Every structure is written in structure tokens, then in C-alpha cells.
Amino acid sequence: MMPGNPSGSLAGRSRISGKSPFLILLVFMVIVGSGCRRTPEPVRETRFMMGTLVEILVYARGEDAANAVNRAFSRMAEVEKATSCRIPGNDVESVREGAGALFSGDAARILQTALSTAIASSGAFDPTLGELVDLWGIGTDRPRVPGEAGIRDALGRSGYHRIPESGRFPPGEIVWLDLGGVAKGYAVDEAVRVLKDSGVGAGIVDAGGDLRTFGVKPGSSPWRVGVQDPDESQELAGILEAGEISIATSGDYQRYFEVEGVRYHHILDPATGRPARSGLKSVTVLAPDCALADALATAAFVMGPERGLDLLEKRDGVEGILISEDGMYHMTSGIGTRYPFRKQKP
Numbered sequence: 001m002m003p004g005n006p007s008g009s010l011a012g013r014s015r016i017s018g019k020s021p022f023l024i025l026l027v028f029m030v031i032v033g034s035g036c037r038r039t040p041e042p043v044r045e046t047r048f049m050m051g052t053l054v055e056i057l058v059y060a061r062g063e064d065a066a067n068a069v070n071r072a073f074s075r076m077a078e079v080e081k082a083t084s085c086r087i088p089g090n091d092v093e094s095v096r097e098g099a100g101a102l103f104s105g106d107a108a109r110i111l112q113t114a115l116s117t118a119i120a121s122s123g124a125f126d127p128t129l130g131e132l133v134d135l136w137g138i139g140t141d142r143p144r145v146p147g148e149a150g151i152r153d154a155l156g157r158s159g160y161h162r163i164p165e166s167g168r169f170p171p172g173e174i175v176w177l178d179l180g181g182v183a184k185g186y187a188v189d190e191a192v193r194v195l196k197d198s199g200v201g202a203g204i205v206d207a208g209g210d211l212r213t214f215g216v217k218p219g220s221s222p223w224r225v226g227v228q229d230p231d232e233s234q235e236l237a238g239i240l241e242a243g244e245i246s247i248a249t250s251g252d253y254q255r256y257f258e259v260e261g262v263r264y265h266h267i268l269d270p271a272t273g274r275p276a277r278s279g280l281k282s283v284t285v286l287a288p289d290c291a292l293a294d295a296l297a298t299a300a301f302v303m304g305p306e307r308g309l310d311l312l313e314k315r316d317g318v319e320g321i322l323i324s325e326d327g328m329y330h331m332t333s334g335i336g337t338r339y340p341f342r343k344q345k346p
């Protein structure tokens with residue numbers, strides 16, 4: 001008999017068949033008891049997708065767990081293919097080329113979250129900045145500081161009011177969509193849905209800091225999620241404790257290039273066409289789903305400490321931690337109360 005091993009428990013029971021019922025019950029209880037004490041080893045896999053390292057960790061056993069993780073990654077790849085502005089052949093490309101499209105499925109749901117966040121943030125979040133993002137080239141191997149005229153032209157062709165609520169872009173209407181501020185979070189939600197549907201009880205999907213936990217961790221301890229210190233890549237600003245949680249972080253340290261000591265990061269302010277200088281270094285948002293957390297984190301980053309905090313505070317079920325350039329933490333009322341938060345720095 002192998003204590004704690006479910007297949008061992010079956011073998012043990014068949015060997016003692018014919019003995020008294022009391023003995024059978026006693027042996028069964030010992031096996032189950034020892035099984036509960038042993039924490040199953042998590043299955044963990046990392047792949048590079050959506051421009052970042054994605055890690056899936058699940059508490060489940062054997063081949064089923066590996067298959068579920070595989071299906072979750074495939075689902076994320078599907079979302080990326082349908083919505084990335086860097087992958088040809090999707091609706092985002094059609095609209096950029098003025099060929100018209102009716103958004104449906106994943107692309108429609110992502111566009112909807114993007115549009116409602118654009119409206120809620122008065123345009124600080126703007127999913128039509130594709131041309132401007134392309135002009136700066138941040139995160140590519142050819143980043144550059146564009147000239148004023150180029151910025152002005154690209155901005156002139158952007159604007160979230162160009163997105164039809166129906167998701168139907170007529171032929172001839174050219175819009176450069178960039179859904180990068182929300183797509184990762186949505187893909188995380190979908191991966192979690194696939195894992196749950198596959199019978200996985202608990203785990204984490206982490207797409208470069210946009211992450212979601214689900215289920216109860218073995219041992220019943222709460223999930224602990226580290227909030228990265230925006231100044232030190234190897235250090236934590238703090239640790240959040242939660243049950244199931246969807247969380248996303250936008251920061252000026254995630255993707256950037258430097259010229260003459262000036263950092264140009266990847267979150268652009270639609271008001272200036274340049275990397276947002278709102279006084280923030282990072283924004284971490286907790287929300288009912290990761291797509292919303294992702295979009296709101298980008299929006300609040302552009303809006304700055306006061307307006308950003310206000311945006312998050314007035315949304316039900318949304319909390320946030322905004323870290324400003326002076327090292328101050330601006331936190332919504334549920335941080336520390338609803339979600340215990342241990343700061344790692346004085």
C-alpha cells in the first residue's frame with residue numbers, strides 16, 4: 001500500500017476484501033487521512049506568448065492536468081490570433097486596411113471592454129492608438145522618438161469615438177486598433193475558464209503580471225500575490241492576500257527604451273501622443289475579471305494618482321494600488337481591509 005497515493009488505496013482495498021467491514025473501514029480511513037496530509041505537487045508550465053512569459057500552475061494530478069494546461073495555452077493562442085495587431089488575417093487587420101469587419105466572439109468581447117473603459121476614463125484608455133504605438137515602436141527592435149508632426153498626424157487619425165458600438169466597421173473606415181491594453185487579461189480569463197471546465201480544482205494563470213487565481217490552494221492557505229516594486233525588478237512592493245482574485249499591473253518599467261537618460265515607456269497618453277507622465281510608476285488593479293483589471297490598470301496609469309484612484313474607487317468590486325514617482329502608495333478603501341496587504345518597504 002502506498003500511503004497518500006489514490007491508486008495505492010484501490011490496490012489496498014482489493015487485497016483485504018473478505019475481511020471484516022470494520023477492518024475495511026479502518027484501512028480506508030487511514031489512506032484517506034494520509035492523502036489529505038500530502039499536498040499535491042503543482043503542475044507548472046511556461047510559454048512565451050502575447051509578448052510576455054505566461055505561466056500556468058495547477059494543483060491537479062498526472063496526465064489530465066498536463067492536458068488541461070495544454071488546452072488553456074491553446075485557448076490563449078486563439079485569443080491572441082483573433083485580436084493581435086501583429087498577427088495578419090484577423091478583424092483588426094481588416095479594419096486597419098479599411099476592408100470592413102463585423103467583430104464577433106473574442107474580438108467583440110475585448111472590443112466591448114476596451115470601449116467601455118475608454119468611455120469610463122474619458123479617453124485616457126484608447127484602443128485606437130495602433131498607429132501611434134507603431135510609430136514609437138516600443139517593445140520592438142526599432143524603438144524611436146518620433147517627430148511632433150508624426151505624432152500629431154497619428155493622433156488625428158485615432159479616437160475611440162471611431163469604434164461603432166455594434167462592432168460593425170464599414171468598408172472604407174480605417175481604424176488602427178491596438179487592444180494590447182486589455183487582451184492579455186481577457187486571455188487569462190479564458191485560460192482559467194478552460195482549466196475549470198477541464199476539472200482542475202485550483203491554480204494560477206499569470207501572463208507577465210496580469211494574473212488570476214482560482215479554487216482553494218491545498219492546505220487552505222490564501223493565495224498570496226506579490227506586487228512588484230517598480231524600481232527593483234527582483235523585489236516586491238508588497239504582498240496581497242486573497243481568495244480567488246483577478247489582478248493586473250501596468251508600469252513604466254515593463255517595456256521601455258532610453259535615450260540620453262530619458263525613459264520612454266509603452267503606455268501612451270492620448271492627450272500628448274507621448275509616454276504618459278502622470279506621476280505614477282505603477283498601477284495594480286483587482287477586479288471581478290482580469291480583462292477589466294487589465295484595462296483599468298492601463299487607464300488609471302494614464303490618469304495619474306488622483307483621477308486614477310477615483311476611477312477605481314467608484315467601481316464596484318474594483319480595488320487598486322497606485323505607486324507614484326515619489327514612492328507614495330495610493331490605495332482604494334478595500335486594500336488592507338477586504339484584501340490584506342503587507343507592504344515590503346517602509
Ligand code: AMP
Nearest residue numbers: 124125126127180181250266267268298
Ligand atoms: P498594459 O501593458 O496593459 O498597460 O497595456 C499597454 C499596451 O496597450 C501598450 O503596449 C499598447 O499596445 C497599448 N496602449 C498604450 N497606451 C494605451 C492607452 N492609452 N490606452 C489603451 N491602450 C494603450
Ligand code: MG
Nearest residue numbers: 181294295298
Ligand atoms: Mg492593461
